[in-house]
Amino acid sequence: PVVSQQAAPAVSSKPSCKPAVFVPVDRSPEIQEARLKLPILAEEQVIMEAINENPIVVICGETGSGKTTQVPQFLYEAGYTSSNGIIGITEPRRVAAVSMSQRVAKEMNLSHRVVSYQIRYEGNVTDETQIKFMTDGVLLKEVQKDFLLLKYKVIIIDEAHERSMYTDILIGLLSRIVPLREKKGLPLKLIIMSATLRVEDFTENTRLFAVTPPVLQVDARQFPVTVHFNKKTPLDDYSGECFRKVCKIHRMLPSGGILVFLTGQAEVHSLCRRLRKAFPFQKNNDDDRKESVEEMRKFKKSRRRRKAATLPQINLDNYAVVPVDEGDEDRDAETDDDIAGSDVDLDLGDGDSEEDSSLPLYVLPLYSLLAPEKQAKVFRPPPPGTRLCVVATNVAETSLTIPGIKYVVDCGKVKKRFYDKITGVSSFRVTWISQASANQRAGRAGRTEPGHCYRLYSSAVFMDFEKFSAPEITKRPVEDLILQMKALNIEKVINFPFPTPPPAEALAAAEELLIALGHPQGQKHGLKEQQAAKLSCPISPLGRVMATFPVAPRYAKMLALSRQHDCLPYTITIVSAMTVRELFEEFDRPAASEEETVKLKGKKGRLVQMQRIWAGQGSLQKLGDLMVMLGAVGACEYSGCTPKFCEENGLRYKAMLEIRRLRGQLTTAVNSVCTDAGLYVDPKMKPPTEAQATYLRQIVLAGLGDHLARRVQAEELLDDKWKNAYKTALLDDPVFIHPSSVLFKQLPDFVVYQEIVETTKLYMKGVSAVEPEWIPALLPSYCHFGKPLENPPPSYCPETGRIRCHRPSVFYRVSWQLPAVEV
Numbered sequence: 001p002v003v004s005q006q007a008a009p010a011v012s013s014k015p016s017c018k019p020a021v022f023v024p025v026d027r028s029p030e031i032q033e034a035r036l037k038l039p040i041l042a043e044e045q046v047i048m049e050a051i052n053e054n055p056i057v058v059i060c061g062e063t064g065s066g067k068t069t070q071v072p073q074f075l076y077e078a079g080y081t082s083s084n085g086i087i088g089i090t091e092p093r094r095v096a097a098v099s100m101s102q103r104v105a106k107e108m109n110l111s112h113r114v115v116s117y118q119i120r121y122e123g124n125v126t127d128e129t130q131i132k133f134m135t136d137g138v139l140l141k142e143v144q145k146d147f148l149l150l151k152y153k154v155i156i157i158d159e160a161h162e163r164s165m166y167t168d169i170l171i172g173l174l175s176r177i178v179p180l181r182e183k184k185g186l187p188l189k190l191i192i193m194s195a196t197l198r199v200e201d202f203t204e205n206t207r208l209f210a211v212t213p214p215v216l217q218v219d220a221r222q223f224p225v226t227v228h229f230n231k232k233t234p235l236d237d238y239s240g241e242c243f244r245k246v247c248k249i250h251r252m253l254p255s256g257g258i259l260v261f262l263t264g265q266a267e268v269h270s271l272c273r274r275l276r277k278a279f280p281f282q283k284n285n286d287d288d289r290k291e292s293v294e295e296m297r298k299f300k301k302s303r304r305r306r307k308a309a310t311l312p313q314i315n316l317d318n319y320a321v322v323p324v325d326e327g328d329e330d331r332d333a334e335t336d337d338d339i340a341g342s343d344v345d346l347d348l349g350d351g352d353s354e355e356d357s358s359l360p361l362y363v364l365p366l367y368s369l370l371a372p373e374k375q376a377k378v379f380r381p382p383p384p385g386t387r388l389c390v391v392a393t394n395v396a397e398t399s400l401t402i403p404g405i406k407y408v409v410d411c412g413k414v415k416k417r418f419y420d421k422i423t424g425v426s427s428f429r430v431t432w433i434s435q436a437s438a439n440q441r442a443g444r445a446g447r448t449e450p451g452h453c454y455r456l457y458s459s460a461v462f463m464d465f466e467k468f469s470a471p472e473i474t475k476r477p478v479e480d481l482i483l484q485m486k487a488l489n490i491e492k493v494i495n496f497p498f499p500t501p502p503p504a505e506a507l508a509a510a511e512e513l514l515i516a517l518g519h520p521q522g523q524k525h526g527l528k529e530q531q532a533a534k535l536s537c538p539i540s541p542l543g544r545v546m547a548t549f550p551v552a553p554r555y556a557k558m559l560a561l562s563r564q565h566d567c568l569p570y571t572i573t574i575v576s577a578m579t580v581r582e583l584f585e586e587f588d589r590p591a592a593s594e595e596e597t598v599k600l601k602g603k604k605g606r607l608v609q610m611q612r613i614w615a616g617q618g619s620l621q622k623l624g625d626l627m628v629m630l631g632a633v634g635a636c637e638y639s640g641c642t643p644k645f646c647e648e649n650g651l652r653y654k655a656m657l658e659i660r661r662l663r664g665q666l667t668t669a670v671n672s673v674c675t676d677a678g679l680y681v682d683p684k685m686k687p688p689t690e691a692q693a694t695y696l697r698q699i700v701l702a703g704l705g706d707h708l709a710r711r712v713q714a715e716e717l718l719d720d721k722w723k724n725a726y727k728t729a730l731l732d733d734p735v736f737i738h739p740s741s742v743l744f745k746q747l748p749d750f751v752v753y754q755e756i757v758e759t760t761k762l763y764m765k766g767v768s769a770v771e772p773e774w775i776p777a778l779l780p781s782y783c784h785f786g787k788p789l790e791n792p793p794p795s796y797c798p799e800t801g802r803i804r805c806h807r808p809s810v811f812y813r814v815s816w817q818l819p820a821v822e823v
């Protein structure tokens, strides 16, 4: 039942702003029946009354209770979209925005022109759109164009418990926008929806809302879930433990889907393979198997064709597309199987000692980078006579509800990106989940009947989990956010009503970076004045231009500088490529087994060969990994950007499509800033000239200036750990060029990097070489040409007379020469 935890006093004395109309929806009988089973349906009236009476309402309910799919329908039926104004729903994950809009359109029997979605790279919004699902980042961009969000009648912030950075900011902004709209006589409803119960950050935060909003609790779990803990202390081999648990469930327990939570793509695939081997399908009644046989046949045919055909003709004026030696047949087959994403098991295999006579298991992987059509499979009923088993990453925790799950196997771990607050160095680590997450995961069983959750850890370990995971905003660099906020004329970011404010040192680091990039006014003053002024700098003209580009400040600066020497199309491409994750599919993928190590090795060899080709010669080569990105995009576009080309060359097809979209979007953005530029996206653009490549390196230096690294000279070598190492402005430890970089062996004296990741060492990725004489001209605020600072920092080294890592002086030996690009 719905309980109003904190009955809010009547918020306004005005008559309630309930729309008068009722808009009928024509649903199919099956949909209607499924809806009626959702707990939230029984609470429609209470929820709508609360929304009608209050400008801001918080709705809490277990995942799967129907919040995301039903609340927009309630509002629609109650007439909220019947006079100008639409319903906007934000999701922290793209997967959710797309799939929820499709589901709601289907339930309401309305077209995608009316129930639509918008995510960063794509959307199907039209003039007729009345319900719009979008990512939180998309809505934040809209606030910049129209601060009052006048086109919306209602904003729903969904999955607020995830505490994504943009969600937090939106809630802060909306806490101010809602009263402003009220004052204008154009009231806006704000609905915050959250899965778990930690809503005090929103409701008990007096800086946020003047009046505490009512909290509606939807009691949702329809069926009890029995939680089973492991008795023993957790094992390291949780993946193997998952396998054993699934086998046991499948052999011994009654029918019902199984959902396994693992931490990453490689683990998911390797468990899928093991399970498919253990419980194979009967060939005849298995569509998936047929599909895989068919795919295998097609693949073999295409390989024969490839071998027979002459090599593609290369136009030397375009990016090199050089076919690579195909190697021996077997290796190639395995390789392509791997690239195909392997959710169809091509191993027609000879059984396995673990084979069993139980029902076949219909095993499906689920993770965020999986192609959408493969993701959608989990919503369809499994083939008759099989049991569904979904092996998923954290995606399945709250964003998507998979029907028919009765058993959950929870490894208790999650892979998370960790950032160093100051330097922004990030690394992925597998850590324990929070108690809230564990409970979420358990809740996924028992959606349709009583369920069971098997936790592969003991209850004592569970008690040690943190209660909730910390909000994203407290754990990552915030410079992109600060720039966005300054563009909204929020100068004193420190006073912004964050639900949970980021740490002061992260705010300071962000402001410092923005000053170094030359955006807030204060650039002209000396370092001290800058520091004094930095916490409340207004935005500068360059900063405003930067904020109009839908990319992080470093990249925005690169774009802003690229009108010179016709560099814009290249910068747009480089920036697009740098923003998209995992361009080169296999490089970072850890091998799941020894056998796979061999496979991956073969693929990597081939990719390395291609990368060398894409990196070009001479001055082009010095652009390093960024030239490789340019070359890869160029080569891919030149070949028509086909899945086949990507497969053969180790590129991730989805990433290439995203780059293409982002190039289009950035080109439009640039054209709207520089109205005379008249740019268009030319997929077959020529490689940059030698001179352009040099300018591009300078532009990259100007943008990524704080990511400058200097090679440690022989006389500075303190000990072996500094061999081939670089010093950076931000870290005291040695960093190295990542082995996947084309500059790995060349070791230029000065480089800029896109990011540092921590694995066995600190590695720089996305590396370009720069010339020392450019540094004073392009990055004056990073240079120090006099004596060491008056108060030597701890890293001052009296033997060599050098300041080792203090930022202003790390490059102090550079000479004044050749100012080459006007900044």
Ligand code: ADP
Pocket: 038, 061, 062, 063, 064, 065, 066, 067, 068, 069, 070, 099, 103, 379, 398, 401, 402, 403, 447
């Ligand atoms: P909540 O937002 O409270 O977590 P949802 O509104 O997402 O709940 O889900 C309500 C129900 O709709 C769930 O039972 C879920 O299985 C079902 N559902 C959601 N999306 C789909 C889909 N694409 N296909 C079939 N069922 C779906």
Ligand code: MG
Pocket: 064, 067, 068, 069, 158, 159, 398, 399
């Ligand atoms: Mg939801």
